Amino acid sequence: MAEKNLNNETAPSAPANEQSIIYILDTNILLHEPFAFLSFKEHDVVVPMTVLEELDSIKDRRKDVSRDARVAIRALEDTLSNATPEQVLAGVKLPENDDLHPSGCLSIINDYALEQTAQILSFNENDNRIINAALYIQKKNPNKKIVLVTKDINMRLKAKGAGLAHVEDYRTDQLIDDVKFLTKGYHRFEGDFWQQVTACESETEGRNTTHLIDRDTLPLTYINEYLIDEGEHFAAKVTGFDDEKISILDLSHERLMGKNAWGIQPKNIYQGMAMDALLDPNIDLVILTGPAGCGKTLLALASALEQVVERGLYDKIIVTRSTPEIAESIGFLPGTEEEKMAPWLAAITDSLEVLHQQDENMHGSLNYIMDKANIQFKSVNFMRGRSIQNALVLLDECQNLTASQLKTIITRCGEGTKLICSGNLAQIDSNYLTAVTSGLTYIVERFKDFPGSATINLNGVVRSRLASFAEENL
Incomplete structure (x- = not known):
C-alpha cells in the first residue's frame, strides 16, 4: 500500500508545475x-x-x-x-x-x-x-x-x-459561480420574436402548432424552456432541438394568461408559464423560484387541487417543507406529525384560505377540501425510505436543503408522482448554504436538460404594492 507521511517535513515535494x-x-x-x-x-x-x-x-x-x-x-x-x-x-x-x-x-x-x-x-x-x-x-x-x-x-x-x-468552502456540488447565471426557465427576446426569425416551418395538429426554426435564433437552449418577447403576443415552449433546428410549441400570450386552476388565473406572463408547466401531466418536476410574494405557493397549491380533485390525475397531495428549526424542535411539540408541522406549514393553510375566502363557510370548505384532496402534511425528516406513488408532492422552502437532501426526496417519487419544488434563494436560513451552494440551485442546473422537468423564475411580486415596494427597495 502506497503511503505518504503527511506530517513529516521531509516528505517529497511535488513537481514545480504541480503543487501538492x-x-x-x-x-x-x-x-x-x-x-x-x-x-x-x-x-x-x-x-x-x-x-x-x-x-x-x-x-x-x-x-x-x-x-x-x-x-x-x-x-x-x-x-x-x-x-x-x-x-x-x-x-x-x-x-x-x-x-x-x-x-x-x-x-x-x-x-x-x-x-x-x-x-x-x-x-x-x-x-x-x-x-x-x-x-x-x-x-x-x-x-x-x-x-x-x-x-x-x-x-x-x-x-x-x-x-x-x-x-x-466546499464547492464540489456548486455548478455556477454567481446566482445571476442561474437558469430562469425562459428566454425573453427583445422586440418582436418573428422579426428575428429568417426561416420557419410550421405544422398544426388540432389546437397545437409547432414551428421549426433555425438553431442560430437561439444557440443556447434546453428542453421545456419558454420563449416570450416584448410585444406580449408571442409565447412558445421548446420541445426539441438538434444542431440545426429548434422545435417550439406555439402557446401564445393569450392562452398562457387564460390558464385557470381552482379559480386562480395568472396575473403576469411568468405566472402563466408556471401554471402551464404545473398543469402539464407530462412534466414530472416543476421548480419555481422567485422573491417572496410572487405566487409560488398559491399557484402550486391551486394547480395541485385542480389536478387531484377536478381532474383526478393523482390520489393525494403531500405537503412538506424544510427549515433549520424543524429538525431540531418538531419532537418537542405536542400532537401528531401533522399537528407538529402546522406552525411551519402556515403558508399552505394561508393559501388554502385565499382560495376559499369567498365561500359562505370557509372553515367547512377547508375541512372538505382537506379530506377530498387527501392533503397530508409530512416532515422532510420522515420522507427518507418512502416510495410515494401517484401523488402530487409540494416541497416548499427548499432553498434550505442541500443537494444530497433534495436527491433523497426526489428519489422517493415513484410512478405517477409529480414533484413541485419552490423556494426563494434570497431567504436562505441554513448556516452553511448560500445562493450558489443551495440544493435548489443545484437541481435547477442539473434538471434543465431533463425532458420531464421545467423551471420558472417568477419575476415580479404580486402579493401587494407594499410587498412589491419592500422587495425592490429594502
Whole structure:
C-alpha cells in the first residue's frame, strides 16, 4: 500500500508545475456530503481527531443530520479498516477514480496530542483545535499547499486571522459561480420574436402548432424552456432541438394568461408559464423560484387541487417543507406529525384560505377540501425510505436543503408522482448554504436538460404594492 507521511517535513515535494495539496476537512463538510473526502482527486486529505469526536457526538441525536454523521463514519471506517495505526497516521491510499487520475491519501491527525504551548488559538474550542492542526501541518509541510475546507464562514475568518494561508468552502456540488447565471426557465427576446426569425416551418395538429426554426435564433437552449418577447403576443415552449433546428410549441400570450386552476388565473406572463408547466401531466418536476410574494405557493397549491380533485390525475397531495428549526424542535411539540408541522406549514393553510375566502363557510370548505384532496402534511425528516406513488408532492422552502437532501426526496417519487419544488434563494436560513451552494440551485442546473422537468423564475411580486415596494427597495 502506497503511503505518504503527511506530517513529516521531509516528505517529497511535488513537481514545480504541480503543487501538492493537503486538504483538512471540518466536521460540517462531512455532514454536508458524507463521502466528501473522496472528492479531492489526486490530493491528500486529513481528518482531525476533533472531527471524529464531533461526528460521534452527533450520530446518536434524534435529528436528520445524525444519519449523515453515521454515513460519514462508516465511509471513513471502510476506507481505513485494513490499515494499521501507523498507516492511518501516515496516510492510506484512497480508492482510484480511474486509471488516468490517481487518488491521494487519507490520514487522521491526533490534534489532541499536539503541544498546547505551540498552539496559536485557545485549545478549549473544537474549531480552534482544527485550525491549530491545520497550522501545524502548514508549518511542517512548507513545500505543500495546505487548505482548510469548512462551510463555517466565521471559522474561515478565524483561520485566516491565525495565519492559515488557504481556507476554502466546499464547492464540489456548486455548478455556477454567481446566482445571476442561474437558469430562469425562459428566454425573453427583445422586440418582436418573428422579426428575428429568417426561416420557419410550421405544422398544426388540432389546437397545437409547432414551428421549426433555425438553431442560430437561439444557440443556447434546453428542453421545456419558454420563449416570450416584448410585444406580449408571442409565447412558445421548446420541445426539441438538434444542431440545426429548434422545435417550439406555439402557446401564445393569450392562452398562457387564460390558464385557470381552482379559480386562480395568472396575473403576469411568468405566472402563466408556471401554471402551464404545473398543469402539464407530462412534466414530472416543476421548480419555481422567485422573491417572496410572487405566487409560488398559491399557484402550486391551486394547480395541485385542480389536478387531484377536478381532474383526478393523482390520489393525494403531500405537503412538506424544510427549515433549520424543524429538525431540531418538531419532537418537542405536542400532537401528531401533522399537528407538529402546522406552525411551519402556515403558508399552505394561508393559501388554502385565499382560495376559499369567498365561500359562505370557509372553515367547512377547508375541512372538505382537506379530506377530498387527501392533503397530508409530512416532515422532510420522515420522507427518507418512502416510495410515494401517484401523488402530487409540494416541497416548499427548499432553498434550505442541500443537494444530497433534495436527491433523497426526489428519489422517493415513484410512478405517477409529480414533484413541485419552490423556494426563494434570497431567504436562505441554513448556516452553511448560500445562493450558489443551495440544493435548489443545484437541481435547477442539473434538471434543465431533463425532458420531464421545467423551471420558472417568477419575476415580479404580486402579493401587494407594499410587498412589491419592500422587495425592490429594502
